[in-house]
Each structure stands twice: as C-alpha cells, then as structure tokens.
Amino acid sequence: MSVLLDRLTSVYPPLAFLLSALLMLSLGGCTDAKIDSSISGKAPAGVIYCSESNPSYFNPQLDTSSTTADVSAHQIYSRLLEFDPNTGRIQPGLASSWLVSDDGLTYTFQLRRNVKFHNTSYFTPTRNFNADDVIFSFQRWLDDDHPYHDVNNATYPYFSSLNLSKTIASIDRINGYRIEIKLFERDSSFLANLATDFAVILSQQYGEYLLVNQQPENIDFYPIGTGPFRFDEYRKNQFIRLLPHLEYWKDVDLADQLIYDITPSSSIRFAKLRTGECDSIAYPSQAEITIMQADPNIVVQEAPGLNVGFWAFNTAKAPFDRADVRRGLALAIDKNSILDAVYFNSASRARSLIPPSSWAYNTDIKEINYNPMRARELLDKAGIPKGFRMTIWAMPVVRAYNPDAERMAQLIKSYLAAVDIDATIVTYDWNTFRDKLSQGEHDSVLIGWSADNGDPDNFYRPLLSCDAIPSGTNRAMWCNPEFDALVNSAIKISDEDKRAILYAKANNMIAQEMPLLPIAHANRYQVKNAALQGLTINPYGSIRFEGVIKTLPEVQRP
C-alpha cells in the first residue's frame, strides 16, 4: 500500500498533498483530543449508564417495570426503609427507627430530621421532609379520594397485586416526625414491602404546588424526591440526565452527573461499553458475557439472584402423592450437570427454596445428593415398576431462573431413563401451559419463581402454601397443614432470627417431603467499566447509583 502511494505521489505531487489532507482530516480530531485530554483533563466527570428503554414515569409507584424503577426508585427517591444489599435485612431509610406493637398490628415510625427535598428549576422546596410527605405518598395509592389517586391514570400495580390497601387500616400523623400505621392483621412482610423499589416518598409540598398550578400530572414526569440525584433533563429515545442532590441526607460520594443513555439494542450497549461510551449497561446478553470477561477494561459482576428454578411434582396425583416416590425421583437427578448444561454455570446450586443471599438461608439443610442406585431402591420399595411412565412439563418461555426448560427436561428424562423410568416431555404455548398446570394435568413440571422483595415469605407462601393452589402459583399442588402453620406463624413474628429458625424447619420439611426439587438460583449479571467504583449488584430491586464514582476524569479513551 505505502509503496503504491509513494509511486503515485512521486509521479503526481498534487496527489501527495490531497492524500495528506485527507489523512489530516480523518485523524485531526482524535490526535487533537489526545493532546487536549492530557494537558487539561477537564472533561466533565460523570457516570453514563446505558439503559434499555424509556421509563414510563419517573415514579415507581405507578409502574412495576424495571426500566422505570432503575431510573427513579433509588436515584430520585428514598424510602422509609431500605434493604441491606448484602444480607437483605431491613435497614433505616427515611425512618430512623420503628416500633412494632406486641400484637403486630401497629407500626410506629420515627422519621429522620433535616432531610431536604430536591431543589430544581421547576420547584423550590421551602420545608424539610416530615410526616406529611409520608402520609401524602401513602394516601396517594391507599385513598381512592386522594386528589392524586387518579392522576396519570395510575393503577399502582405493585400495591394492588399485594392487596396492600386492604391490609392497611389507617395511617396517622402523631407529630411532625412520627407516624403510625395500623394493619388489619399481622403481616411480618409488611416492613419488607415498605423497603421495595415501589414504596417511595414524594413531596407533599410539591403536590400542593402542582395542584395550585393545575399541573398535577407533572408529579410523575418532573419528579421531586429526597434521593441522591435530582432530575434534570429527559429526551425520549435519547437520554436522561440526573444531577447530584448536594444536600442528600446520607453522606456518600455522588457522581457529578448521572446519565442514562437510552440504547435499546443489547449488542450496541455492549459495543458502547467497549468503546467506553457507557460505564455500565443494562441487561448484558448471556452470550456476550464471556467476551466481556475477556476484556481487561470490563468488569463482570455476578451474584445469585432472588429466584429459584425447580422441578415440581404434582402431589395431587398418584403415585406422586407419596413422599418416598418424590424423593426417589429427586435422587436420580444430578443437579450439577444441569447447572453446566442449562445455565452454563451462571447459576448456583439450589439447596432450598431461598437463595443463599437471603437472611433466612441456613447452611445445614439436609440436601439430597445424586445417587441413582439409592433412587432405584427407594422406587422399588415404593412399588414403582420398571418402565413406569410419567410426564415432564417444560415451560415454553425463557426466564432468568430457567433459560432452557426443554433442554433441562431432556437431561432429566435421560437421568430418569437410567433408573428405568420412561418420561415424556410435554409443552404447550405459555398461556395454555399455565391453564393446564392450574388444572393439575401434569405429573411434574419444570418452572420457577422470581421474588419481588427480599422477604423469604415471598418464596414460601406463594410456592407451597395451600392458599396458593387456587391462585395458581403452587405448581406442586402441595397442601400440608403443618407447613402452612409453620410459614404462617413465621410471618407473624417480626424478629428475623426467630423467623429464620422457623424457615429452617420449613426447609427441612421441604427436603423431607420433596414436593419440589429446587435446582438452581440463576445469577444476576452486572457489567461495568473497570474505572467505575462502588457499583454493586442490588439483589433487592433496581440499580443504585449512590456512592458510584468514576476514578478517571476522562470522557473516553480516544
């Protein structure tokens, strides 16, 4: 190439000029920038997160989609309580302390003082956070007659799915910094619900200001909260800019600005991460994880998710109504090879319903280990003949807790064949599949569960209680009064250590009775630029950017 160029340019001097001009033009920009960044280094600092889509609102009360929660829940707002990202225990948020009455029906919250709301171009707060803001935020979804209840056609999906408005009897202001919430019946997951992404605290003063200005709908689009970042600008399909809330009540490092670069395509997000245009990206594709791991500038974080994939037996059907049969079948399965082949080691082996990150997790669970000899013995004892026929239902959709149910079903089928059980794999389209499951037509099914909050109750009651059979989440159709009593008494206790003891009992009961075989807790992935400090995986809800900073004040590598 260069020889050719030399010959050409020696014959035609003007060409040399033109070519060099062309080169200058194409390279000029980047050489300049290099010099500039090394001299001044004054590029604005900030963190860019490439998100996958446009948020519907800037208020997670109105929407359970993670896109909405990722932008607003932990950035713009704070909650009364927070989950500790490591243990899942409930920690003080805007409520500095709380008391639960002995009957478990009355919760008294002491609120933090000197918490400032955001001061933005569209609203200047004149008072600090107090009890009125809590009451305003709760009454918005509790009270059908609240002036903001119907603003933006809100349906409050999270609260209505848990029927929380029917759980709360009253919410009262005791004084400016103390409120009291009364429940109709005991519910120890109540505090956990207050710590979810969705239980955010809005500004009552801003609400009134907007009512006076007749723009109530702005409350969900021009948000005011007490979180670490305040809203600055949003352009649909382009970006969201948040600026640090300098009077944030927690003493943490905040990025100079936090930008959500809206990039719907997962491969383009990945490309931007590589070029340094994004510091972290949403939903990295499973296939790209290995390439990212090989890149020295990219850090792949991995943590067990709050989910479980399992193999449930239809305990309403003979012979699966007998625990020894279920145990025999479970013994025939090698979970480790399933983890390899289906999850590509992006999951941790499930020993019980709850993942190891939960505070209720106990390490001394009696777990069943792969043992086909013992399995056949048990099955013989239970009178299951060789060549016994059964069905394995494999769910037709991809979920985090089970990326490929069909493949998992084939593996299980081959394991069962080794103990002379003849399994058939059954699948339908997703809606039909769930209908037929609810009618109990299956022998066994491969399915799973993703939890909404960090409370362990979110696993036990929906998956295995008697009440969950008609509501269609108890796929094992397992109704054990003893187990129900156990989890129901656990929810009435507020002391986590005492509850954990009850859940340990429940775990052993599940291991003994084996209504379902927990297989895996699929991992959650988060990828980020190596220069980004402080970003951790939040298993309890959406991403958090407080305390996240970038070490190099450089815009990008060029």
Added chain:
Amino acid sequence: MITTLIRYFNLTFLTLLILVMLSFGLAHFFPGDPLTNLLGTDILPSQPLLMMTSQQTNIFMQFWYYVQALLAGEWGVSFATGKPLYQDIMRLLPATLELSVYAVTVALLFGIPLGFLAGMNYHKKIDNIFMSSSMIMYSFPVFWLALLLILLISLQAQWLPMSGRLSLLFNVPHYSGFILVDILVSDIENKRFAFNNALQHLILPTLSVAFIAFAVFLRTTRRAVADVYQAQYIKSAQTRGLPATTIFFRHVLRNALLPVLPILAVQISTLVTNVMIVETIFSWPGIGDWLIQAIYERDYPAIRTGMLLVSVVVVIITMSLECISQLIDPTRDRFAYARR
C-alpha cells in the same frame, strides 16, 4: 432571468401544494380518525385548528385550515410524547442538516479536485485508478460502510466514538441546534474539549455519508473535464500556444464545473436518504432516526409531519439548485431559442 425565476417559483409552489395535499390525504388513509391523525390531540390551541374540527366544514375548507395551521407552526402533537411536533422537529432538523452539510462539503472538497485530476489525465493510469476505486466506493451500501467503520475504527482501534453527536457528559444548552455552533456560543467551561469531542463524533457519520457522494462528484467532474478538453475551443487555444495554466483557469475550470451543480441537485435526495440511514446506525439524534422511531411506534402525526418536512426541504433545495444552475448556465434553458 425573471421568467426562469418565476417558472421555478411556480414549479416549487405546485410541488409543495401537492405534497401538502398528500400529507393531508395521508391522515385520511392512516387507520383511525383523520382529525386525530392530523392533530394528535383533542386540546386545540389555535383558531385554524378549531375551525378544522368544527362540524360545518367540508373537506376543502378543512384542507385550507390545515394549510393555515401548518404555516402557523401548529403541526399537531405527537402520539408518543404528547408534545407539539413543531418543537421536536425544530430541535432535530438542525442535526440532520448539519450532518448533510458537512458530508456534502467533504464530498465536494475532495470529489471535485480529484475529479479534475482524473479528467486531466483522461484514460491514463491515474484516471483508471480513480475510476475503478470510485466505482467500488459507489457500490458500497451505506449501512454496511457505516457498520464497517464502527467495527474497525470504533470497536477494534477504539479511535472514535460510535454514537451520538457529543458525549452526554457535556451539557450544551440548545441555541441553534447545530452542535458546533452551540458549543461555540455556549459558556461551558471546557469548550475546546467539547468542540473536539463533537468533531470526533462527526467524523464517522460524515465519512459514511460523504463516501458515495464523493464518488459521484469525482466521476461527474472527471467526465466534464474530459469533455471540455476534447472541445474545439480548447484545441484552438492550445494551437494558439496559450500556456496550460491559462487554458485551465480561463476555459476549463468554469465550463467543467457547470455540470456539477445539477448533479448536486440530483444527489440531494439520495443524500438525505443516506443521512437517515446513517443517523439510525450512529444514533445521531436527527430527523431520520426520529422518523424511523415514529414509524415503529405508529405515531401517525409524527410520520405525516416528518415526511412532509423532509420532502419540503428536499424539494426546496433541489429546486433552488436547479434554478441557480440554470441561471448561471443559459445553455440548459430548453426554451431560450424558441422564444426569441
């Protein structure tokens, strides 16, 4: 000259009228209520729009009010954002124009001199090299070229950024919509850095769009120059012993440049199409990217207004270029001899 101007003005006016009629018709062809498709909302801020929706109006009066509303900047409201389209478009259009202008400039700046070089060496080695390489460039699909540039320059070499107009970390206030101008008039502290950053973002999209236009300009210029050199008056100038530079500057340059202008006019529509594709690939926040989003979201008012606006811009630029080229080159006037 006056007649030419009047003729082009009439032509432009009629074309625009037909375009407006088409866009009005489009609202009737889209699924749903035509008035909702036109306005995008039930809240009517202005008099013409109110008249348009009244029950008494027939379709012709409705069209008349529609034209009035268009002229008043009442372009309706986007289904997707609920915001007036006029604001959206006025923010996005400069980004598209900016990219197009830079691309055309780059293409002209390199296409024409190299075209001269090739034309002056007609059927010699250098001409052949230029012709074959420009043929290859001309056959490049623009989307593939853009992706290739991203792959090689952004992802492999990591020299240049792959999306946007400016790193989002810079908060440049909106002034003209032209990013370089905005940076210069803004009072952000790291202006020079921002300017460099914007330039870096510009390079790849500009090159992708300019690539094909460059090949076209090179080939056109080369043909024109070659033709001029074959002409009798050049031959006679040469026999009279005029120096080559005099021949070039006095006779060749102007005559050879004349055919380039109409080609530029023809190229405008291709260019706009390419700009739209490139915008989508580089996430350039211009009208093309926005229009494609609107099509995905079935945002009928946005589709209608966006298409109308893009075609109006194309028609006006094409027509003015045609008009100018006719004014400076009277031989192109087909009726000039018949009339006298």
